[in-house]
Amino acid sequence: MSTRKTGASQRKPNASRVQLEARIISAAEKAFALTGYSGTAMETIAEAVGISKQNLIYYFPNKETLYRRVLRKTLDMWLEKMAFTEDPDASATDIITHYIRGKLELSYENPDGSRVFAHELINGAPVLKDYLISHLKPQFEKDVALVRQWTSAGVLRDVSPEHLFFTIWAATQTYADFATQIQLLLGKKKLQKKDFEDAALFLTDMVLHGIVANSP
Amino acid sequence: MSTRKTGASQRKPNASRVQLEARIISAAEKAFALTGYSGTAMETIAEAVGISKQNLIYYFPNKETLYRRVLRKTLDMWLEKMAFTEDPDASATDIITHYIRGKLELSYENPDGSRVFAHELINGAPVLKDYLISHLKPQFEKDVALVRQWTSAGVLRDVSPEHLFFTIWAATQTYADFATQIQLLLGKKKLQKKDFEDAALFLTDMVLHGIVANSP
DNA sequence: GTCTATAGTAGGATAGAC
DNA sequence: GTCTATCCTACTATAGAC
Structure with missing residues (x-):
């Protein structure tokens, strides 16, 4: 079984993923702090992290989820x-x-x-x-x-x-x-x-x- | 001169207008307090006052003006x-x-x-x-x-x-x-x-x- | 002064190729 | 996992009839 198609796709917590999520949360915190929930665009957060808005959504499926995490x-x-x-x-x-x-x-x-x-x-x-x-x-x-x-x-x-x-x-x-x-x-x-x-x-x-x- | 077409259209401070503006400001204050500037829609304020959004804009040409007044x-x-x-x-x-x-x-x-x-x-x-x-x-x-x-x-x-x-x-x-x-x-x-x-x-x-x- | 209609835009979210 | 393309909704604001 050399292929990785195991049932759970989140098998390894992916050190890099954890790190990126931390950076996202940190950037989101700064943004929410300054302009509040509705005053903050997902794109703004994505830009601060250096990824695309769509990619950000890959990590946090929606704005509220991200806000709750912060x-x-x-x-x-x-x-x-x-x-x-x-x-x-x-x-x-x-x-x-x-x-x-x-x-x-x-x-x-x-x-x-x-x-x-x-x-x-x-x-x-x-x-x-x-x-x-x-x-x-x-x-x-x-x-x-x-x-x-x-x-x-x-x-x-x-x-x-x-x-x-x-x-x-x-x-x-x-x-x-x-x-x-x-x-x-x-x-x-x-x-x-x-x-x-x-x-x-x-x-x-x-x-x-x-x-x-x-x-x- | 029975017609009222005098130069300045804001001649009388229109007791009713002043009153309406006060009601608008008060409603706006409540809305801004609860959801912040960007979290507040002009329509929400208009509804609270009981006028149309477009009519609200007649009294306050834009959101920022209203916010500053509040x-x-x-x-x-x-x-x-x-x-x-x-x-x-x-x-x-x-x-x-x-x-x-x-x-x-x-x-x-x-x-x-x-x-x-x-x-x-x-x-x-x-x-x-x-x-x-x-x-x-x-x-x-x-x-x-x-x-x-x-x-x-x-x-x-x-x-x-x-x-x-x-x-x-x-x-x-x-x-x-x-x-x-x-x-x-x-x-x-x-x-x-x-x-x-x-x-x-x-x-x-x-x-x-x-x-x-x-x-x- | 107030309404209807509508322009214009920003922002959240999805689908699917790679 | 990341990107392009796209949809859709919510909102500000304007134009013009009444």
Whole structure:
């Protein structure tokens, strides 16, 4: 049997194919981030990768499939890093500091993913809703419960854990989503690592002073 | 001269025309907020208003013109309410509290405007850039200077005024832009006035404790 | 001012040769 | 797997009757 006509045509994951798909997803992410779902043409993505539109469709049969893959990639990254309750021995202060810095790092390293996610949310999360309910919500509730414990233990003042998270998310993602505005107001061509460091210092400082029970 | 063939055909601002234009802008705002610029068809807007697509084009010769009007309307509202330095006798605490509540009220009363603005910013502010530089930036710099004075006077701790504003904006606008996510996590069909009140209490409390020099 | 008809175009998707 | 050719739909916009 020297011929390769085996039943399944996807036998080998084709290292090169995997690589090309990764390049496509990356280019798509950038495009969707900048112009949104309907503002992005398949041809634009194909051009960015250096293949024809028709060839792109060979890899991703339609636009929505590609979009879902992009969203999924970002969300998986996020949920992995956004886990709050990891080290049971760490102090509340440490955990919160680590959390804020982690979120800011994500905004720095993957701003386009954040923007695609933002578009999706503003549009009412048509494709993400179910995933948010099944994956984000349980994690959120666990983390809220932990914050509540800290308050009960007298470590934190009595603040709303829910709104604390909303604020941290908003304040960290804004450096990715609204980078244009921030650059403009800071008079910079592009946000540098230093700017994210400043943001981290400010945010951790204000949040901790704002919610820790016996702030100095 | 009983016939009305006067030179300028726009003589009377036509109360009804003004009214219709307002309805169009309002419908357009809702549509752009939900699906973005390219995701919105002129026909969709026309249907929402109850006129034909072609008739809509009579009032707004093209989509971009309409989009600019929508953006402009929101921004004018914002800049008006976002002025920070108003009452020179008010205390820092009062001004900041008032500012946060004002921004949250805007998110509550005009979430669609906020979303259109968010889309525009994520997309790199292609049509808004100049306006932000000419109108938002001077206001921002004035407000930053005032915060710096408060720090010099020992009223506030030494925090970055710039990042303070970025955080307040992000944390207040998130209740409009990402309402979907927040509703979902709070388990509500729609955000109520009460939720905005909770947000205001949390935010003012945390921010003031976080930055005022001698927080209790 | 409002309608019908229609031009013009962009973009998603399929069929089939190679 | 990649290309050419092509179809089809959705959309912006214009021309002209009423």
